[in-house]
Amino acid sequence: MPEESALSVSGVSRSFGGVYAVRDVSLSVADGEVCAVIGPNGAGKSTLFNLITGHLAAEHGQITFHGHRVDRLAPHRRARLGMSIVFQAARVFGGMTVRENVMVGSHGRTRAGFVSAALRLPRHRRDEREIAAEADVALERVGLAEWADRPADRLPIGQQRALQLARALCARPRLLLLDEPASGLRGEERERLASLVEELRAGGLTILLIEHDVAFVTRLADRIVVLDLGQVIADGPPAEVRADPLVLAAYLGQAS
Amino acid sequence: MTRFVRPAALLLVAAVTLVLPATLDDSALAVYILLGLAAIVTAGVSLLMGYAGQVSLGQGAFYAIGAYTAALLSLGGVPPLVGLLAAPVAAAVFALVIGTPLLRLRGHHLAFATLAMQLILLSLAGQLEFTGGDIGLQAIPQFSLGSFEASGAAAYAYMTWAGLAVVMLITHNVISSRPGRALRALATSETAAASSGIPVGRYKLVVFALSATFAGLAGGIYCFYTGYVAPGSFPVLISIQYIVMAVVGGLGTIWGAVVGATAITLLVQGLDRLASLPGMPTYAPSVLSYAVYALVLIVVVLFMPRGLVPALSRRPDRRPRR
Ligand SMILES: Nc1ncnc2c1ncn2[C@@H]1O[C@H](COP(=O)(O)OP(=O)(O)OP(=O)(O)O)[C@@H](O)[C@H]1O
Ligand SMILES: [Mg+2]
Numbered sequence: 001m002p003e004e005s006a007l008s009v010s011g012v013s014r015s016f017g018g019v020y021a022v023r024d025v026s027l028s029v030a031d032g033e034v035c036a037v038i039g040p041n042g043a044g045k046s047t048l049f050n051l052i053t054g055h056l057a058a059e060h061g062q063i064t065f066h067g068h069r070v071d072r073l074a075p076h077r078r079a080r081l082g083m084s085i086v087f088q089a090a091r092v093f094g095g096m097t098v099r100e101n102v103m104v105g106s107h108g109r110t111r112a113g114f115v116s117a118a119l120r121l122p123r124h125r126r127d128e129r130e131i132a133a134e135a136d137v138a139l140e141r142v143g144l145a146e147w148a149d150r151p152a153d154r155l156p157i158g159q160q161r162a163l164q165l166a167r168a169l170c171a172r173p174r175l176l177l178l179d180e181p182a183s184g185l186r187g188e189e190r191e192r193l194a195s196l197v198e199e200l201r202a203g204g205l206t207i208l209l210i211e212h213d214v215a216f217v218t219r220l221a222d223r224i225v226v227l228d229l230g231q232v233i234a235d236g237p238p239a240e241v242r243a244d245p246l247v248l249a250a251y252l253g254q255a256s
Numbered sequence: 257m258t259r260f261v262r263p264a265a266l267l268l269v270a271a272v273t274l275v276l277p278a279t280l281d282d283s284a285l286a287v288y289i290l291l292g293l294a295a296i297v298t299a300g301v302s303l304l305m306g307y308a309g310q311v312s313l314g315q316g317a318f319y320a321i322g323a324y325t326a327a328l329l330s331l332g333g334v335p336p337l338v339g340l341l342a343a344p345v346a347a348a349v350f351a352l353v354i355g356t357p358l359l360r361l362r363g364h365h366l367a368f369a370t371l372a373m374q375l376i377l378l379s380l381a382g383q384l385e386f387t388g389g390d391i392g393l394q395a396i397p398q399f400s401l402g403s404f405e406a407s408g409a410a411a412y413a414y415m416t417w418a419g420l421a422v423v424m425l426i427t428h429n430v431i432s433s434r435p436g437r438a439l440r441a442l443a444t445s446e447t448a449a450a451s452s453g454i455p456v457g458r459y460k461l462v463v464f465a466l467s468a469t470f471a472g473l474a475g476g477i478y479c480f481y482t483g484y485v486a487p488g489s490f491p492v493l494i495s496i497q498y499i500v501m502a503v504v505g506g507l508g509t510i511w512g513a514v515v516g517a518t519a520i521t522l523l524v525q526g527l528d529r530l531a532s533l534p535g536m537p538t539y540a541p542s543v544l545s546y547a548v549y550a551l552v553l554i555v556v557v558l559f560m561p562r563g564l565v566p567a568l569s570r571r572p573d574r575r576p577r578r
Contacts, residue, residue: 055447079453091448093441095508103434104441108453110434114462117433118426124433131434171452 012061023230039227082174090160102135105170138166277413292416295517296474300467306508307439314370316495318468322475347472392486399480506563
């Protein structure tokens with residue numbers, strides 16, 4: 001495992017109405033690592049992702065991303081540093097084609113503003129062509145190439161998830177956060193997602209992944225972090241974590 | 257097919273726009289000019305509401321700022337062209353300054369705050385000395401450029417519709433590009449937009465300023481055309497009217513502003529004739545226009561929620577842009 005840490009979360013907490021959703025959580029993700037976050041419903045997994053990406057403010061603790069303190073930065077600033085998130089609920093942009101949706105992903109690393117757009121400067125045209133081509137590559141990767149010109153909000157839910165993934169990839173992220181990307185996907189879609197994640201990992205991308213399906217996680221993750229009631233109850237290689245009595249208890253407790 | 261229909265339709269519209277001023281009498285020309293000016297302001301409202309999801313009930317204030325700016329500069333001896341160009345700039349600067357605190361508000365809070373802004377500006381203009389108080393500013397010089405002087409109404413009609421064409425072109429170019437995609441994205445989800453690296457607050461502020469720029473330009477042309485400006489020229493009703501026009505035409509459609517402005521202007525003209533028939537009370541015109549705005553808004557929202565343009569240009573496979 002590479003040494004340098006891409007993301008380091010230390011002592012982060014967040015409560016809602018006096019109840020902690022995330023409590024004193026610390027974890028660190030190495031560059032190029034695929035780390036899974038699992039835990040029962042309501043354990044605080046999505047909240048943790050929102051704290052990392054800045055959509056929620058942490059009450060305590062600090063977050064460092066490739067050496068930058070990011071816990072006080074707005075979400076779009078963190079995105080520009082290279083964090084991309086695919087949300088649990090589909091958030092596809094309406095009134096746009098599938099390709100345009102993916103092109104939005106490149107926003108943080110492109111520059112054309114209102115003036116060069118209004119005047120249609122040559123540089124703007126060149127940028128647009130490049131972004132569109134890159135969006136098409138991302139669509140190809142997630143298997144949506146033939147949907148490129150369709151209105152995005154007409155896609156079935158499974159494809160909307162894939163679309164978000166393409167959008168995240170079009171940002172050329174350094175850290176990809178996936179919140180339950182496989183939920184609602186059928187067998188072959190799930191398989192396609194798994195092999196895409198493997199491909200991205202082989203390309204050296206750091207990935208933080210929330211997932212309920214333990215088999216899916218065991219196959220993809222280098223490491224698993226288990227959250228329960230907002231706290232980390234286990235952190236280690238998949239085989240070790242799966243045998244952990246605390247983890248078993250948390251999951252059995254939920255099942256009963 | 258559509259590749260030939262669109263340019264042909266554009267040419268036809270351009271031809272009609274160019275020929276109309278030559279054939280209309282002065283009272284019809286006045287309607288034609290006011291319609292064009294309203295369409296310019298409405299294009300901004302449509303951009304703001306349709307793409308940035310913001311409602312402004314104070315667009316009349318930016319219109320007034322443009323008109324007063326151009327009027328004050330021209331009366332001060334500045335060349336009219338400079339005054340005309342300063343009008344949208346002043347409105348934009350004002351929008352940037354006031355938008356910074358205002359845009360923290362959402363939905364109807366923002367609508368009321370912008371309405372309050374217009375009321376405050378109007379009462380200031382009615383009391384301050386340099387704006388001429390309630391009487392306003394009079395004897396504004398004709399618009400001129402070098403040796404050309406715009407003396408007849410037809411010249412202002414061309415100016416107005418050229419301005420509208422520029423505004424529509426800018427809107428089209430912005431919407432179909434990177435900043436436009438960002439706007440359409442944040443209209444759907446500010447969270448998802450921010451996580452794509454879009455500075456949501458700054459973008460809302462810029463669209464607010466852009467919509468004010470359009471209104472300011474219209475105000476500038478208006479002051480040269482009428483030759484005077486007064487607080488009474490910018491009632492709150494005018495801001496409501498722009499919203500009705502934008503909604504009727506279809507929010508966030510490029511042509512919606514023109515179609516909406518035309519439909520409402522013609523309707524109001526017809527009603528004015530009706531209300532000024534002998535035997536009608538003096539308050540009939542304003543009561544009728546309020547009633548009609550309300551009625552039209554309700555009917556459109558109920559039966560054509562996307563507005564006239566999308567309803568008329570229904571294409572089965574391609575859903576029109578919001
Ligand atoms: N915005 C919010 N306001 C109030 N409570 C919240 C908010 N967001 C999350 N919570 C609460 O925080 C706790 C953790 O929620 P979170 O969504 O992070 O869980 P999760 O682990 O992602 O669950 P799931 O597996 O169902 O997605 C829950 O009890 C939830 O009700
Ligand atoms: Mg969740």
